[in-house]
Amino acid sequence: MFVLTSFSTLVTIVLGWDQFYESFLSKEIRIPIWFSLLIALVVAILFIFKKGKVAPAKELETVEGKDFGVQQVEMDGKKFVNCTFDGAELIFRGVNGFGLEKNHFKVPPRISFQDCAGNTLSMIKALYQDENFKPYIVRTLEPGT
Secondary structure, three states, X not given: OHHHHHHHHHHHHHHOHHHHXXXXXXXXXXXXXXXXXXXXXXXXXXXXXXHHOOOOOOOOEEEEOOEEOOOEEEOOOEEEEXXXXXXXXXXXXXXXXXXXXXXXXXXXOEEEEOHHHHHHHXXXXXXXXXXXXXXXXXXXXXXXO
C-alpha cells in the first residue's frame, strides 16, 4: 500500500509539476527573526540534553556454581559467581560488561578478544608500537587510572 501511495504521489507531482510549483514551491514564507532564533535555541537545548543521556547499564545475567571445562565461554552480559573454570577459553566481545566473583581457575584460561574488544586491543597494540604514544598507553593501562 505504501509503495502504491508513494508511486501515485510521485506521478501526480511529475504530471502536475506546473501547478505543484505554483501552489506550493513558489510561495514565500515570512518568519520573524525572533521566532527563528527561538527555534534554534530550543533545538540546541534538546540536542544538549539528548547527548548527555547515557543508556542505563543492562543487568548482568547471573551464572552461579557452574563448572566449565575445555570450552568457549561468552563473558559479555554475564556475572559468574562461584564457578570453576578448567581450561576454558574466555571470550570478550566488548559489547556488554561482565562480572567475576569468587571463581576458581584450575588451569589458566585462554582469553580471546573479539569484535569490539578485539578492535580496541588491536588499536592499543598499534599505538604502543609508536614511541610517541607508548607512554600514554602505559599510563592508560596502569591500575587506578
